[in-house]
Amino acid sequence: MAESPTTTYYDIPLLKRPLWRWEIAWYFFLEGISSGTYLLGVIAELLDRERNQELVQAARYASIAAILPCPPLLIADLGRPERFAHMLRVFKPSSPMNFGAWALTAYSGPVALLAGSQMAADKSRLLPSQVRSVLKHVPERLTGVAGVPAALAMMAYPGVLLSTTSIPVWSRTRVLGALFACSSFSAAAAVLSFVLHYRDADDRLLRKLRKVELLASGAEGVALAGYLLTSGGGAKPLISGRYAKHVFIGAVVGGILLPALIGGKGKRRGLFAAALTIAGSFALKWAVVHAGRDSADDAAGSHEAALPNESATGWKSKYRVSGT
Numbered sequence: 001m002a003e004s005p006t007t008t009y010y011d012i013p014l015l016k017r018p019l020w021r022w023e024i025a026w027y028f029f030l031e032g033i034s035s036g037t038y039l040l041g042v043i044a045e046l047l048d049r050e051r052n053q054e055l056v057q058a059a060r061y062a063s064i065a066a067i068l069p070c071p072p073l074l075i076a077d078l079g080r081p082e083r084f085a086h087m088l089r090v091f092k093p094s095s096p097m098n099f100g101a102w103a104l105t106a107y108s109g110p111v112a113l114l115a116g117s118q119m120a121a122d123k124s125r126l127l128p129s130q131v132r133s134v135l136k137h138v139p140e141r142l143t144g145v146a147g148v149p150a151a152l153a154m155m156a157y158p159g160v161l162l163s164t165t166s167i168p169v170w171s172r173t174r175v176l177g178a179l180f181a182c183s184s185f186s187a188a189a190a191v192l193s194f195v196l197h198y199r200d201a202d203d204r205l206l207r208k209l210r211k212v213e214l215l216a217s218g219a220e221g222v223a224l225a226g227y228l229l230t231s232g233g234g235a236k237p238l239i240s241g242r243y244a245k246h247v248f249i250g251a252v253v254g255g256i257l258l259p260a261l262i263g264g265k266g267k268r269r270g271l272f273a274a275a276l277t278i279a280g281s282f283a284l285k286w287a288v289v290h291a292g293r294d295s296a297d298d299a300a301g302s303h304e305a306a307l308p309n310e311s312a313t314g315w316k317s318k319y320r321v322s323g324t
Contacts, residue, residue, distance in 0.1 A: 018167060018292045018293060018296065020077060020289060020292070021077060023073040023074070023076050023077040024073075024077050024289055025285055025286045025289040026069070027070050027073040027074055027077070028158040028180065028285050028289065029282050029286075030067070030069055030070055031067060031070050031104070031154050031158075031184075032158070032180065032181075032183065032184025032185075032187060032188070032281070032285070033062070033066040033187050033188050033191055033278075034062070034063045034064075034065075034067035034070070034111065034154070035063070035107065035150075035151040035152070035155045035184065035188070036151075036155060036184045036185045036187065036188025036189070036191075037058075037062040037063045037066065037188040037191055037192055038060075038063040038111055038114075038144075039148065039151050039152070039155075040055070040059050040188060040189065040192060040212070041055065041059025041063065041114070041144070042059075042144040042145065042147070042151075044056050044059065045141060045144060046141065046144075046145075052205065054196060054199070054201045054202065054205055055192060055201075055205050055208075055209070056118075057122075058192050058195045059192055060117075060118040061115060061118065062188075062191050062192060062195065063111050063114075063115065064111055064112060064114075066191075067107070067111055070104065087101040087102075088101060088102065088105060096157055096160045096161035097161060099153065099157060100153075100154075100157045100158070100161060103150050103153040103154050103157060104154065106147075106149075106150040107147055107150035107151055107153075107154055109147070110143050110144065110146055110147025110150070111147060113135070113138050113143050114140060114144060114147075116135045116138070117135050117136070117140055117143075119135070120132040120133075120135035120136045121136070155180070155181040155184045155185065156177040156180060157177070158177075158285075159176035159178070159179055159180030159181070160176070160177040162176055162288070162289075162292070163176045163177065165292075167292045167296055168231075168233070168234035168295050169231065169234050169235060169236070169237050169238065169288070169291050169292055169294075169295035170234075170288075170292060170295070171234070172230070172231045172232055172233075172235075173226075173230040173231040173235075174230065175223055175227040175230055176227060178226070179220070179223040179224055179226075179284075179288075180285070180288075181223075182216060182220040182222075182223045183220050183223075183251075183281045183285065184281070185216045185219075185220075186213060186217045186219075186220050186255075186277055186281060187277060187278050187281035187282075189209055189212045189216050189277075190213055190259075190273075190274040190275075190277035190278045190281075191274070191278060192209055193206065193209045193210065193270060193273075193274040194270075194274035194275060194278070196209065197267050197270035197271050197274065198267075198271065200267065206270065210270075213259070213274075213277060214260060217255070217256045217259065217260065218256075220255075220256060220281075220284075221252070221256050224247075224252070224284070234295065236295075237291035237294040237295050238287060238291050241291065242294070243287035243290060243291045243294070246283040246284070246286060246287035247283070247284060247287050250283025250284065250287070251280045251281070251284035251287070252280075254276050254279060254280045254283070255276060255277050255280010255281055255283065256280060258273075259273040259274070259276045259277045259280075262276070
């Protein structure tokens with residue numbers, strides 16, 4: 001009887017699988033949409049509030065609606081609510097997780113104030129009359145600008161957080177933050193496009209949003225190509241693994257190429273194109289987050305990722321070893 005091959009050190013993965021579950025993928029997706037729609041709303045207001053009124057209104061409601069599920073999702077992943085509060089005891093910008101907790105906290109104020117101000121202007125019955133009278137005095141432009149730094153951080157920090165781990169599919173590139181930011185911005189533009197198409201908004205606004213969608217989707221495609229090129233063998237779970245269809249069929253074909261070909265002319269086509277872009281952004285983030293498990297289980301990949309290389313932090317020529 002033939003003997004089974006002996007298990008060697010190189011057959012054993014060096015890394016433990018990430019403990020993140022489905023909540024984190026949804027959190028990254030929703031907070032990206034919220035911050036992206038917030039930025040688009042602030043830009044539209046600063047350019048011309050009167051002419052962009054429909055866009056500003058939709059952006060404020062979309063940003064608050066998308067961020068509301070995020071704290072429960074984050075707390076559910078942490079397991080205990082006090083763990084989130086513990087991260088706020090210190091401010092440590094060098095820690096992406098701590099920085100992200102502070103960014104979420106700083107962002108929640110402006111997005112809530114602008115949404116409340118919009119509800120007061122729309123005379124929403126969800127707010128008591130006393131609250132509406134107070135929110136009418138919110139300095140909207142100042143509040144919107146004050147929240148821009150936190151919103152920008154919210155768009156990019158998830159990718160930066162992943163890239164600081166030891167998981168090869170995340171750590172072998174410096175483009176992951178840009179990829180997540182571009183994907184969030186394209187999905188945010190698509191959400192607003194979907195809402196405005198559904199409301200039969202002014203064609204001028206729809207054309208402007210269409211241009212933003214195309215530019216953001218193009219940037220997402222460039223960032224994705226940069227990620228795949230710079231990740232090398234680390235991107236294996238996304239190229240040939242079970243999540244490859246999420247990336248190439250969901251994100252590239254469904255989220256970037258088809259919406260560009262379908263176009264935004266007509267209500268049905270506009271709604272369909274926007275829905276595809278949103279679904280493509282979700283497929284990309286779901287795949288990148290969950291591919292970390294397969295990447296950690298890849299013994300050969302984890303050993304290769306641990307080898308010294310010139311792109312690693314602190315690299316010096318004296319550390320060069322044979323075969324690297």
